[in-house]
Each structure stands twice: as structure tokens, then as C-alpha cells.
Amino acid sequence: MYQKTVLDNGLRILTSPLPHTRAVAMSLFVGAGSRYEEDAIAGVSHFIEHMLFKGTERRRTPREIAEAIEGVGGVMNASTDKELTVYWAKVPVDHFTVALDVVLDQLLHSRIDPVELERERKVVIEELAMVEDSPGEIADLLFENIMWPEQPLGRDVAGSPSSVASISRQAMLDFLAAQYVPENTVLAIAGNLPHDRIVDQVREHVASWQRAPFGQWQPARDGQEAPRVALRAKRTEQAQIVLGYPAYSAFHPDRFALDMLNTIIGEGMSSRLFVEIRELRSLAYDVHSGLAHYLDTGAFVVYAAVDPKRADECVRAIRGELDRLRAATVPEVELEKAKEYVKGRLLLRMEDSRAVSSWIGGQELLRHDVQSVDDIVAAIDAVTPMDIQHVATDVIRDNRANLAIVGPYRSSDRFERLLA
Incomplete structure (x- = not known):
């Protein structure tokens, strides 16, 4: 599925051959x-992710960086999460050399120009302000804040207006020096190119990039012993409901059973929540569930947007469906449908070169190992109805519930009573 080379400086290079595609990611x-x-x-x-698009020693402006990729019909972007930052580009395979040069130029030679930094600071603060116009995003952040209070996991990845306003150029350079080091970096490439050729080109670009120590992530703290409720009073047409529970990390042995539970309860239009909340009760247009698997913890979460007058009814209905999972085993036919749904979505996703590069690169960075698609399919197939009931009982605990509400309410008392 992939080949791996570790350079002398510690940089890990992973490649996956895709002879059927004319694109490389x-x-x-x-x-x-x-x-x-x-x-x-x-x-x-x-903030650094933004700044790496603002000019390098050779490409002095954001436009020059963009034109280098767009000029060959390619696309590029980046994103920052709680545990990693990823920069990516996808181009026709004949233009791989150009794309590699651009991405590594951004990584190693960005100017972090003081004038551009002050301009981009205003952009980032505006990005944060956009959240106030999105009640759903407010609810997500509110939920994370009560799930992981007073710790990095519970913060907005982008920070706050006050923290962004106070980040100095030197603080940014110090963080770059502490985290952007070879042993803390993985370059993953998927396309119809030989591994050795890729490694040789990368080695030329990073010859002067030296090993260095790097900072570690802050472990999650979990002392929850009772339900938590948080309300953000806001005049909205719909109440945003986020109900969730602490769950499993990316390394937990029951992770795949929880993935199947999540699919059964809240993935797709045939899921239990969709059928009960939307189709039968007409409570919500959108209702679904999701999972977060981090390095040392996780979350199982249900989301719904409803008429504010019916929020109580919706929360009770959601909890009723969760109770069903704890009370009885899932029918074999329902579990098999969920398995085929998850496997099918995974296999379809792997048809895209960018998805393949993300698959191998993300796992290598966080796990220092790459599970193949076949490994995941086998783990999914091994899940039993009893496994589903076990994780439902283990994860969905009444004293570990966290409920975040955004809507036109004066008090959270009514919602606290729902979890009592």
C-alpha cells in the first residue's frame, strides 16, 4: 500500500503508488x-498556517505562491486541528516537481513578514468573529468547553480575539522552531510516481533542515462525575442542541465498535435518530451523531437543531434512543447494514489521491504506524451486537452527559432537569 523512508534528519516520507491516476497529491x-x-x-x-501562504524568500507574495500551483491547474490549501496542521497540494502528475518545490518552500523559507503578519492578524480575528453568525459552531465550541474545561482540548483551535491580538512575531517564530522540525513532520505523496524519485527530490530540498527537539501535546484532564449543562442565550430561529459523552481515543481497542454504534444511531437517513427525530416526530430537519478520536481521549456527540419550544422534547427523544442501545442488542441485519455503509464510504474515499495521502500521512504522524484499508475492514467486520451494547453501556453514562444549548432561553434550569 505504501513505502516509507526516513531521512537522516528524521523526516518521514511515505508514498503510495496510484498507477490509474494522472494526478498526484x-x-x-x-x-x-x-x-x-x-x-x-x-x-x-x-495563525502560522495562514502565514505560510504570505510569502517566502523566492515567492515574495501570496499571489506568487497561489499562481505557482494554479498556473498548472492545481489546488492547494491547509488546515489546523487540535493535534496537527496539514498543508496539501494536488496537481497533474507532470507538475509534481513544481508542487513539491512550492510546499517545501512554504515550510522552510516563509518570511513571516511583519507587515503581512499584521494584515493577517485582522483576517484571523474576522474569521473568529464569523462564528458569532453561526449558532451551530457556537454550540460546538460551547460543548467542547464543558467537556474539557480549562484545557487546550476545550478551546477554539483558532484561539480567541484577545489571544490572537497578543501573539507577537517572536512568539510565532519560537513556536515554529519548537514544532516545525523534521522528526515532527511527515510528507505523504500519492500518485503514479516512483518512491525513489520522490525521496531524491525531497532530500535535495531539505538538505539543510536539521534535527531538533520538539514540544509535546498536553494530555486531557477528565474529572467529570456529574452531568454538565451550558447555555448560550441567543435570539435564534432554532435551538442548537449538542449532547455528548467522553469516549475512546484513537488507540482504544473498542474504537471500531463505537464507530459502528455511531453509524447505527446517527449516520445517514436510515439511522435511528434520523428516523425517530425527523421522520416520525418531525422535531428537526437535521439530526446526526459524530465521533472524535484523539490521542488520549475522545467524544461521542449527538447534534440537532429544533424549534426552541420543542427542545426539551427533542433532548428526551434523543436520550430515549440512546437508552435503547444500552437496553438491548442491535439486530444482526442492522449491524450488517452499518458495516457495509462504513466500509463502502471508506473504499469510495480511497479512490482520491488526496484522500490516500491524508490516510497514510495522518496515521504516520499520530500513530507512527499506518493501518491499511484491509486492516480497518477486518476490524469492522469483527464487531458483534454484544460489542455494540458493551460500548453503549460504557460510554453513554448519565453522570457523564454534557449538554450545550444555543437558543432564546434565559436560564439553563429546564435543561439541567432533563439530565438530572
């Missing part, structure tokens, strides 16, 4: 995200 993963940040520089990982 590269994903550059760095161990930098909000879990690596102190409170005083919250958002610096995301």
Missing part, C-alpha cells in the same frame, strides 16, 4: 495544533 503533516499551545499563545498554530 501531497500532504505535509506537522505535529502542531491547539493541544501544543499555552494559553497565552492560543491560536498560534492556526
Whole structure:
């Protein structure tokens, strides 16, 4: 599925051959995200991601960087999460050399120009302000804040207006030096190119990039013993509901059973929540569930947007469906449908070169190992109805519920009573 080379400086290069495609995708993963940040520089990982598109020593302006990729019909972007930052580009295979040069030029030779930095600071603060116009995003952040209070996992990845406003250029350079080092970086490439050729080209670009120590992420703290409720009073047409529970990390042996539970309860239009909440009760247009698997913890979460007058009814209905999972085993036919759904979506996703580069690169950075698609399919197939009931009982605990509400309410008392 892939080949791996570790350069003398510690940089890991992974390639996956895709002879059927005329495109090549590269994903550059760095161990930098909000879990690596102190409170005083919250958002610096995301801010740096922006700045690496603002000019290098050879490509002095954002336009020159964009034109280098767009000029060959390619696309590029980046994103920052809690545990990593990824820069990616996808181009026709004949233009691989150009794309590699651009991405590594951004990584190693960005100017972090003081004038551009002040301009981009205003852009990032505006990005944060956009959240106020999105009640769903407010609810997500509110939920994370009560799930992981007073720690990096519970913060907005982009920081806060005050923290972004206070990040100095020197603080940014210090964080770059602490995290953007070869051993904390993975370059993953998927396309119809020989591994050795890729390695030789990368080695030329990074010859002067030296090994260095790098900072570690901050472990999650979990002391929850009772339900938590948070309300953000806001005049909205719909109440945003986020109900969730602490769950499993990316390494937990029951992770795949929880993935199947999540699919059964809240993935797709035939899921239990969709059928009960939308089709039978007409409570919500959108209702679904999701999972977060981090390095040392996770979350199982249900989302719904409803008429504010019916929010109580919706929460009760959601909890009723969760109770069903704990009370009885899932029918074999329902579990098999969920398995085929997850496997099918995974296999379809792997038809895209960027998805393949992300698959191998992200796992290598976070796990120091890459599970193949066949490994995942086998783990899914091994899940039993009893496994589903076990994780339902283990994860969906009433005293570990976290409920975030955004809507036109004066008090959270009514919602606290729902979880009592």
C-alpha cells in the first residue's frame, strides 16, 4: 500500500503508488495544533498556517505562491486541528516537481513578514468573529468547553480575539522552531510516481533542515462525575442542541465498535435518530451523531437543531434512543447494514489521491504506524451486537452527559432537569 523512508534528519516520507491516476497529491503533516499551545499563545498554530501562504524568500507574495500551483491547474490549501496542521497540494502528475518545490518552500523559507503578519492578524480575528453568525459552531465550541474545561482540548483551535491580538512575531517564530522540525513532520505523496524519485527530490530540498527537539501535546484532564449543562442565550430561529459523552481515543481497542454504534444511531437517513427525530416526530430537519478520536481521549456527540419550544422534547427523544442501545442488542441485519455503509464510504474515499495521502500521512504522524484499508475492514467486520451494547453501556453514562444549548432561553434550569 505504501513505502516509507526516513531521512537522516528524521523526516518521514511515505508514498503510495496510484498507477490509474494522472494526478498526484501531497500532504505535509506537522505535529502542531491547539493541544501544543499555552494559553497565552492560543491560536498560534492556526495563525502560522495562514502565514505560510504570505510569502517566502523566492515567492515574495501570496499571489506568487497561489499562481505557482494554479498556473498548472492545481489546488492547494491547509488546515489546523487540535493535534496537527496539514498543508496539501494536488496537481497533474507532470507538475509534481513544481508542487513539491512550492510546499517545501512554504515550510522552510516563509518570511513571516511583519507587515503581512499584521494584515493577517485582522483576517484571523474576522474569521473568529464569523462564528458569532453561526449558532451551530457556537454550540460546538460551547460543548467542547464543558467537556474539557480549562484545557487546550476545550478551546477554539483558532484561539480567541484577545489571544490572537497578543501573539507577537517572536512568539510565532519560537513556536515554529519548537514544532516545525523534521522528526515532527511527515510528507505523504500519492500518485503514479516512483518512491525513489520522490525521496531524491525531497532530500535535495531539505538538505539543510536539521534535527531538533520538539514540544509535546498536553494530555486531557477528565474529572467529570456529574452531568454538565451550558447555555448560550441567543435570539435564534432554532435551538442548537449538542449532547455528548467522553469516549475512546484513537488507540482504544473498542474504537471500531463505537464507530459502528455511531453509524447505527446517527449516520445517514436510515439511522435511528434520523428516523425517530425527523421522520416520525418531525422535531428537526437535521439530526446526526459524530465521533472524535484523539490521542488520549475522545467524544461521542449527538447534534440537532429544533424549534426552541420543542427542545426539551427533542433532548428526551434523543436520550430515549440512546437508552435503547444500552437496553438491548442491535439486530444482526442492522449491524450488517452499518458495516457495509462504513466500509463502502471508506473504499469510495480511497479512490482520491488526496484522500490516500491524508490516510497514510495522518496515521504516520499520530500513530507512527499506518493501518491499511484491509486492516480497518477486518476490524469492522469483527464487531458483534454484544460489542455494540458493551460500548453503549460504557460510554453513554448519565453522570457523564454534557449538554450545550444555543437558543432564546434565559436560564439553563429546564435543561439541567432533563439530565438530572
